[in-house]
Amino acid sequence: MTILKETLTLIENLENDIYFESLIGGLTLYLENFYMGVERILSLIAKEVDKIIPSGGSWHLQLLQQMTLEIPSIRPAVISDETYEQLNEFRGFRHIARSLYAYDLDSKRVIELGSKATECHNLFRKDIDKFILFFF
DSSP, rough: OHHHHHHHHHHHOOOOGGGHHHHHHHHHHHHHHHHHHHHHHHHHHIIIOOOOOOOSTHHOOOOOOOHSSOOOTTTOSSOOOOHHHHHHHHHHHHHHHSSGGGGGSSOOOOHHHHHHHHHHHHHHHHHHHHHHHHHH
């Protein structure tokens, strides 16, 4: 998350606008990759533990929702409601980031999500650590 913090600091202290779009584009890619990594972990849990992987046009949302549910005698909820809310923001952003050109993105929104990424990462990691402890 150090790169994230350094990028946000650069954007904040930027004196030359020529680099702004590049930094926003880089931050967008970073945030998209962060969410995709989380989604890969959740997909593996769905496949290996739940034995149910959502499909269809809204599978990304269904996967997040599935991970908030306890499956009795199989597993506890993987993520908390708070983590779900934050991850759902990143899920929506990932969809937009993949659908638009970098120069069409709302730079304020990118910066806002960049500022939330560390907290979201920490919440997710705490939930995953708790989930792993259930099995050991």
